[in-house]
Amino acid sequence: MKFFIDTANLAQIKEANELGILDGVTTNPSLMAKEGIKGEEAIMNHYKTICEIVDGDISAEVLSTTFEEMVEEGKKLAAIHPNIIVKIPMIKDGIKAIKWFSDNGIKTNCTLIFSAGQAILAAKAGATYISPFLGRIDDSGWDGVQLIEEIAEIYSIQGFESEILAASIRNPNHIIRCAKAGADVCTCPLDSILGLLKHPLTDIGLAKFIEDSKKM
Numbered sequence: 001m002k003f004f005i006d007t008a009n010l011a012q013i014k015e016a017n018e019l020g021i022l023d024g025v026t027t028n029p030s031l032m033a034k035e036g037i038k039g040e041e042a043i044m045n046h047y048k049t050i051c052e053i054v055d056g057d058i059s060a061e062v063l064s065t066t067f068e069e070m071v072e073e074g075k076k077l078a079a080i081h082p083n084i085i086v087k088i089p090m091i092k093d094g095i096k097a098i099k100w101f102s103d104n105g106i107k108t109n110c111t112l113i114f115s116a117g118q119a120i121l122a123a124k125a126g127a128t129y130i131s132p133f134l135g136r137i138d139d140s141g142w143d144g145v146q147l148i149e150e151i152a153e154i155y156s157i158q159g160f161e162s163e164i165l166a167a168s169i170r171n172p173n174h175i176i177r178c179a180k181a182g183a184d185v186c187t188c189p190l191d192s193i194l195g196l197l198k199h200p201l202t203d204i205g206l207a208k209f210i211e212d213s214k215k216m
Helices: 010-018 029-034 040-053 067-078 092-103 116-125 134-139 144-158 172-181 190-195 200-213
Strands: 002-006 024-026 057-061 084-089 108-113 129-132 163-166 185-188
Touching: 002 010, 002 190, 010 040, 010 190, 024 185, 040 057, 040 067, 057 108, 067 084, 067 092, 084 092, 092 108, 092 116, 108 116, 116 129, 116 144, 129 144, 134 144, 134 172, 144 163, 144 172, 172 185, 172 190, 185 190
Parallel strands: 002 024, 002 185, 024 057, 057 084, 084 108, 108 129, 129 163, 163 185
Antiparallel strands: none
């Protein structure tokens, strides 16, 4: 399973990359705004900087919602760097845009997926990645990981090639369950990735090793 970090914060991206396990980055308008990045030129430059830090797929989200506008915006994003993945919303015109990008050799990430039906449409259109939002599904009283399992089963049966990118990860347990459910990628906040490092028995064991080493 690939590890992406879900942020626009350069310091967090660098920290995750230095772990040696980072495969890519996902961002969205909310994450950009959180870092105070506004305006087309600033956003484009920020994506370029991320691409210079991480040698992997970088999802860059369109801000428009019509087919023509998404295509034009997506072409500009794709021109930033070969590793840019154009992030498209799961809407009618979004599916049309994904098909256009697929036919023209531009990779895409279909975002805001909340059902298996949406995942089927995105795969049929040729999306490189599809992004089910686990945390938001959990917030509505359902189990987001079950959706990952359902999509993984359908893709296996049908031979769809789109990669399942589990998004809206809220904690380390989400990551573990997504790996078990068949997700190809997890995109997570830095805290969730670092949370996988933690176990009280590791801390106790290390403290004991250090204590015993002083007696040598």
